[in-house]
Amino acid sequence: MKKRKITDNIPLKIMSVAIAVVLWLIVVNIDNPTGTNYYTLNDVELINKEYVESSDTIGKMCMPEQNQDSIKVAITATKKIRDKIKVTDISAVADLQQAVSLDTNPVMVPITVTCSVPGVSPSDIKVTPQNLSVNLDEKETQEFVVNVSRGDTKPGKDYEVGSLTASPEKVRITGPKTLINKIDKVNASIELDGNTEDFTQDVNLTIIDKNQEVLTDSEMNSLRIENNAKVTVTAKLWKIRQGVQISADYVGTPAEGYQVGAVRIVPDTISVAGSTEGLESLADNNNVITIPEDSIDISGESEDVEKKISLTNLLPDNVKLTSDSSEDVWVTVSILPAGSREFEFPTKNIEVKNKPKDLQVTFETAQIEVRIKSDNKDLDDLNNDKDIKASIDLDGKKEGSYEVPVEIVLPDGYETVEDVTTEVVISSGTAVDDSKENKE
Template sequence: MKKMLTNNLGLKLLSVVAAIMLWLIVVNLDDPYTYRDFSPIQVTMLNENVVTDQGKVYRIEDNSDVISLRVWGKKSVLNGLEADNFTATADMEKNIKYDNLVGIEVSCSDKNIRTADIIKSRENVVISVEDASSEQFNVIVKQNGKEADGYLIGTALPEQSMIQISGPASVIAKIKRVEVEIKVTGVNSDRVIHGKLNVLDSNGEAVDTTYLEYTGKTDGMDVTITMLRTKTVPLKIGHTGTPGDGYSFSSISYKPESVQIAGASDVISGVSAITVPDEAVDIEGITENQQQTIDITPYLPDGIRLADDADASVAISVEVEKKQGKTVRIPVSDIGLKNVPRGYEVDFGDVDEIELIVTGTSAELAALNTDEIAVSLDLDGCSRAGTYTQKVEVTFPDTVYSLMDDVEVEFELVKSKSTGNSSGSTGNTSGVSGNTSGVSGNTTTGGSTSGESSSGDSSGTENGSGSDSGTSGEEKKDDSATE
């Protein structure tokens, strides 16, 4: 028997090995032992209070709480598995290392898969631990879109004006603005709109809110809006003051020339322009062109606002021009005489006209109508016959004009040559009254002609009784001479 077992032993062993290999091949062909990859697998953090109870918070770095798995096992077993069959945890109480590494443990719900059959893409979750912080922020409404034509949002009030945000101190420090964003495209009536919250840094970029907690609203806020009507109206801007000596105001211009305003329908309908008071632009004493910017907001009517706040600043340009001179000749016959003494008249001798040098801008001088210039001579204080030199008074049709220099005129005050006057004065007191009335009336009309018109005939025109009295006086004088 022993001889039979040992006879051709090598061949027999080879046959056994070949049979085993053939069996393994058959088995593997039917249900082979292989591997399969599963991802992504989310790692659940356990016992976070180990950190939070110390007034600190943690953040997961580099997305290290998401791993992938390579699992070995029979093909039939692996084919029946999904990512949900695996549980990955990182226990911060028992598996934390070096204060920033938390070991990862993975298990499978299928008992045919052992822990040893699972290979993880990484062994630890990397965390950073820092102080916790909490801060309140104003909630600002951001409008996205364009309202219906002719309308503007007047007020937009979020249901919370403040919101408290807690999280890592380094993240809280980055927050500069909290917005609730609403869509207002085509809106033309009051309503409530739900908006989403945006947390932004100083560059207007979104802050990672993964580790932030909000006190109150977390899924956005409701915003109550009220609508206003809009209207485009012109600006009206004047000026006050006078430029420096030798200069005249030329023009004023401003940009924008019109603005869009907003207000309730019943208020805006009564506004046709925005008028800025002259005092807002003072050009007193300026001798060169001037630019300035004014804020028109204080001059808006009650209940009215600007549709665009950028229009509040209006750029104003004031231009002045150095005055020029223009010679104007006025006949002495056009000079109005005032306060001519009774019984006297004015004789300008050989002087036919006087010269005035009128100053103004080139445009003003071109528009000057010399017929509208009034020149007068006041003889108050000239009571006796003689030669006088007096300054004439000049009145222009507009205050933009002025004289470059005062103008004086030489004249002689002489006794009136009219005998009618003299006889009337001697003959009858009432005749004097009549003549006086005539003199008074004529001296206001001006000219040497007026002086001559102080005769009995003119006084008769002014006052009939005076003229008759004068005649009566003359007749009495003639009768007396005959006697």
């Protein structure tokens, strides 16, 4: 007898399997068998909370127990019905009026699950666990300021946020004392989306706990928030004005034998943003912000006087510094010996002696200050570019940053008032060295 191989009559075998599958589908469809599907629900709605507050335990409020697991739902029905059921068709509630006792801790509240798909009856549904664990706590009410934020959103080009205000500016929140004491701040977030005009937006409140985490949905549902947790945020957007100058003066006179040199301000110009009225007021003052002279007193001083001045209270109404501006400026009043003068000498003109081989030398500043005096010559006759010679000596220096003395050579009849130094960086980089090198 000839032995058959498994590969014999392949087309016939495939056709047999296909027919069997079709017959099975037909039988299943005709029989419509009953089976069970399983679903997971992550939240249970707690209803009739007022029952706890109005019961013998008056003054108490409830909240679901923390870290309570989700519930499992099993629905038994015919295949046609089960095929129609989605998890969104299923809802679960826990009715506090059905609690067996309010004296237990936690209180166990029966969970009732319903399905909106026709043909599913309550007896077809099983839920695990059968009760929601609820904690009772003293009722507490506190007021919280609403903090308005814009996240990473920005207004349009050349505009800054002038103000973000919430209405109401604070809200009253009532809830279980333990939960109320967890609250750190109440936020209202608004999106600017490149706007250039003032606008108003209704937003939902977000509550942050002391761990800087957002309250869960179940925790939020345990609170009663004034205005249904909604506020109206108004954004005022102000135009930016650049190149606003800072001016400063001083009071007093320096010590005998000394005089005032230059008054330097760092930075000497800033950018501000303001309302139309605020910028008009600034323009009326020639776009200059003046530091009051009594902010800087040089009385009896024999050395430079340096002061840090805050601009915050010097700006006109409805004008503020832009977000990338420092609120402080530094004002330096130079105090020089009588008969002397301060000259600015470009560091690119400093001769570098004994420059390290194969290394680059760069200066940290564009110029140095040289204070010069003369007993018998006019300082106005001294030519900064031709008459002042400056050099540094880097003998023995390696890679690194250094503050080195500067040798100043002046024509006869002139002399420096004090020693001069400059900061240099020696590196192996490819930066171009603009200084003059010793050609020896």
